[in-house]
Amino acid sequence: MRQRRILLAAATTLLAALALPATLSMASAADRFITVASTTSTEQSGLFKHLLPIFEKKTGIEVRVVAVGTGQAIKLAEKGDADVLFVHHKPSEEKFVAAGYAAKRLPVMYNDFVVVGPKSDPAKIKDMKDTAAAFKKVAAAKAPFASRGDKSGTHLAEQAFWKAAGVDATAASGQWYRETGSGMGPTLNTAAGMDAYALADRGTWLSFTNRKNLEIVVEGDPKLFNQYGVMAVSKAKHPHVKDKDGQAFVDWLVSPEGQKAIADYKINSQQLFFPNARQAGA
Amino acid sequence: MDEIAAAFSAALAMILGGDPELVQIVLLSLRVSLTAVVLAAILGLPVGAALAVFRFPGRRVLVVLLNALMGLPPVVVGLVVYVTLSRSGPLGALGWLFTPLAMILAQTILITPLIAAVARQSMAELWAEYADELRSLGVGPWRTVATLLWDGRFGLLTSVLAGFGRAAAEVGAVIMVGGNIAHVTRTMTTAIALETAKGELALAMGLGILLMGISLVINAGAYLLGEFARAREAGAP
Incomplete structure (x- = not known):
């Protein structure tokens, strides 16, 4: 009976040691981050893997990308589950802004x-x-x-x-x-x-x-031609949204530094995305 | 054929390479699935034993319901958990969406019925054996459940392992509530889905081989632990 108890105690300790601290540490690991709802094209082409480390190093803001289709990404942002929306369908983006979910849409690249x-x-x-x-x-x-x-x-x-x-x-x-x-x-x-x-x-x-x-x-x-736009989700609809850090990411993407980082991303020396934040009407 | 050979060499390279990103993915998968299994066992095993022992109106309906819930589609669980944890949902204020906690919650919901249903089956058989004895000793109902759980613990291992298998293998729920975010919620199965989407089939299959290998090690470990405990017991006075 005693051996049983020891065995049981050992097994329980093992499981607890494995599972619980991990859960706790996962809960506290999140200090300063934003969630970006974006498209599979930006994620699967490897662009974010190239851009995000540069931005994170500069600002200390971790960027978490949820890559889904533009339709689903907009839904996520409308529900308040993302701080920034980064997609490629201008009519839908303008609708998003008109509905008050974001203050402003900015062109980023094409x-x-x-x-x-x-x-x-x-x-x-x-x-x-x-x-x-x-x-x-x-x-x-x-x-x-x-x-x-x-x-x-x-x-x-x-x-x-x-x-x-x-x-x-x-x-x-x-x-x-x-x-x-x-x-x-x-x-x-x-x-x-x-x-x-x-x-x-x-x-x-x-x-x-x-x-x-x-x-x-x-x-x-x-x-x-395929234009990408970015917008920080507005606090007006979802008070918990991290609008300042979200806006910092948006501002960086359209800044000369962010635009250059986008232009620098190449696969087999072929440029994938062409920055055009300053192009009127894009 | 080339792709399959490439998959094995990709798997081997991953195991030997010890790439920190891959290690992170593997550890997250294990943490999420093992935590979900522990929680689901704590919830599911007593439910299974209670359903085997107690007789009450509606018990059969519950048993059928539990058996049906074994077939819960992961993507449906993912959808329900997503809607619940969304900022616009009832538990949105927790801020769990797109974190490992959401993935643990979804997997726990997914596998608790499986663990409970399989446990109920093995407990029912044991109860048929023990019923008269425990009744004649005048053992109370809750004590009976505890005794059955303890004496049938080796049989219960199967239900827990089945739960782990389902949790470790599913992708539909974790990708929806976790978001497959690099370094945060990317598990082995969501990484396989992503690599497949990128057309990196060899890498995706390599990850699959690695996942099966890890599952094999865990199952072998559980089997050996069970055998060891059984042998200890048989040898004890």
Whole structure:
């Protein structure tokens, strides 16, 4: 009986030692940090991994990024679960500001979208310069197209192209039009697996390694321009929001130093994002 | 085939490399899942034993409910915990969202029914054996539950390990309530999801191999501990 007790005590101590202090230390580890709701493209392209250490070293503010689609990121910020919103769909961002969730939206940088597709190019759209016309040909050829289908910024941009092409792609959902309902990377994985076309942001495409037969088929159309905006969530809607530290991050991103850090980020000596905080109307 | 070979070499490189970021991810995974298992066992085991011993109206309904809850989809648990812990939710003021505490809460909710249901099954069998004896000794109900839990502890190990397995393997709940934030809430499973999203399949599979290896070590450890304790007991006067 005594041995049992000793064994039990030992096991309990072991578990308690493992679990409890860890829990406590996790609770207190958070001293000065902000939460940024952002998109999968900024996270998965590696941009944040490059930017955040520079900002954290300068200010001592830890930046915690929750990377989801633009639609979900806006929802998170509206619910007060993020201090800063950093996404890429200007109409939605302006709606966010108009609703009073943020005082001001600032342009930060842009990159561009590219249309990727299989080398065999069944819709014969390679090197076309008009994205909407290319989409029309994809629909006419009933060539497989992998859509994000997740209300992300990229998905919204893609829907605008279908509209411009005069094609109701969702009517073919499940046939040649495949909605993955997931992030950029998983959608590219799906496209690579089924030799489908897809619209991708260039940053994610450049850092994406599982390309299989995929290559860029359409690029350089001015309509493929992809603008990112940033805004600190306002205290007016959510009093707990860390507006000062959030604003510090926003200010840094649009400062000459932050803009230079964005321009410095390269993969295989290719620049991924182009700072344009000072460009009027961006 | 190349990808699978690359996965194994990636796993080996990770184990040998001792990359501090990876160590942090592994430790966080273990802390979250083990803490959730401890909490779920504290809650679930007595519930399971009580359901095996006590007879009361609605007991069968509870048993069926518990069995059904074993199949709780992690993403649903994640959603409910997210809505609850969101700043706009009822427990938003706690500030737990996107912290390991939220992940522990979600996993505890996820695996408590599993631990309780499996425990109830093994306790019911033991109770069938012990019922007459304990009744004739006039042992009170709560003391009976305690006796069953203690005497059936080796059988209960299985329920706890099943709970750990489910917690360590799930991604849907922790990614939603933790946010997969680098250095803060990134666990092995969410890191695998992220690397897969980046198309880094070899690295993702390497992480998967590592996760399975860790799970194997923990299960082997629990098995050996159980055997050791059993042997001690058999040898004791």
